[in-house]
Amino acid sequence: MKLFALTLLAMLAFAANSVLNRLALAGELIDPASFAVIRLFSGAIILGLIVLAQSSTRPALLSTKRGVSVAALLAYMLGFSFAYLSLDTGVGALVLFGGVQITMFAGALLAREHVPALKWIGALVAAGGLAWFLWPTEAAPVDPMGAALMGIAALGWGIYSLLGRGAQNATEDTAANFALAAPLSLLGLFAIGPELTPVGVLLACLSGIVTSGLGYALWYAILPRITSATAAIAQLSVPILAALGGIAMLGEDLTLRFAIAALIVLGGIGLSVTGARKPR
Template identity: 55%
Template sequence: MRLFLLAALTMLAFAANSVLNRWAVGPGHAGAVEFAMIRLVAGAAMLAALVLWQRGGWAWPGLRGRVAGVLGLSAYLLGFSLAYRGLDAGTGALVLFGTVQVTMFAGALLSREAVPARRWAGSGLALVGLALIATPGAVAVLPLLLMVAAGLGWGVYSLAGRGAVDPLAATAWNFLLSVPLVLPLGILAGPEAPDATGIALAVVSGAVTSGLGYALWYAVLPRLGATRAAVAQLTVPVIAALGGALLLAEPPALRFWLAAVLVLGGVAWASLPYRSLPSRSTQ
């Protein structure tokens, strides 16, 4: 139960990132790259403060997963913000975590992690829902491709985090080492000065729903495994869609909800413990 609650809290943080990003970038409160830059710096500052508070100093967590984590995080942050210039909160999250699932399933196969047939079937059903929302003409091509790139980055980041001995320190170092990669790109892109709302949304996204949320994600990942983690993240688009409808007046179309039914059905089927299925002897 504790693992379930922690995973659910993490999914809420992920969904909040979609809503906050769309809220800032869509109406023009902040440029996409500027939002990513502020979000990254705020997350790095929050995580650095937590590490110093809890550990009393800095400790290098090792090279394992570091390069993949830094590159994956940087690609995710930039692709995510740029994509939300043309996608609503729910659709963006749906495309993002569909790509994440494919990436993490591939990682599970490469690492020879056991993948039960039921989980493959459930994930396949969820991917049918994702295909429905991504059919030609449903969304603009460039934002879709940018969100796919973000999903690949997040999938790589998540896979790199499975071996983290100290999840908080690993997350902090990933954020800090990503700053030199993202800031120059922001400078080259040209400044789009954010307003007070854009800055506030980026800081909350970076310090709270990203920094703290990702530290928690790295903590629960080893206990979930790559396959279950990928499936669990597919609940995020529905949460993000509800948040977008309530806060941004972006009610999802019928196509999204049809896709969401398939996605949630697939998640439920893939996540259902085998022992909870009724046996013929009890019928």
């Protein structure tokens, strides 16, 4: 029961990132670039403190893999923030989550890993559901620029996750990546002039310190105690939790189109996860 509660808490933290970002931008409390910058700097500080408290070793900062990881993290952070200028909370989370799974599936193909038939079917179902949802319609339009930006974020997080597989200490690596990405994220401020309010800064700090820094640290502490299939299935709850948060805190509508798309995408990912499990 304790492990279940901790897992749920981590999933709530991931979903809260979408809610906090959308809440800040929809209320025009902060610009998207500043939100990403503050999120990265505050996340780097809390993760750095956790690493200092837990370990005497320091991760290598300079390597090709580290450089790609930092670039992927920046793509995720900036794409994520700018996408929520126009996307509803649940919509953004669904595009992000579906895109990450598709990116990781493509990574498995490029690495020539064995892909079971059920995983193929699940990936195609998820991709089809996402494509159907994003297809332009007059009844329930999805902003194409916002979807494209969230697609960039999904690609970045997918690549980041692929590179992070097998890390000996994921928290240390994440702290190092945040520390290097934070100063580079300042370049994003050239794309849009900073617009800050105290509440907007507070929301960005909450996203960086609590739902990103502490949330990631909690998740990496849980991962060794659960199977990879359980971890993947648990993350299926994130878009749903984000959508519920958007409805409760931002008054967003839960459309039938989103509900159907979520069932298709998450069902496809569930099939893919089932197909990835090794027989005993």
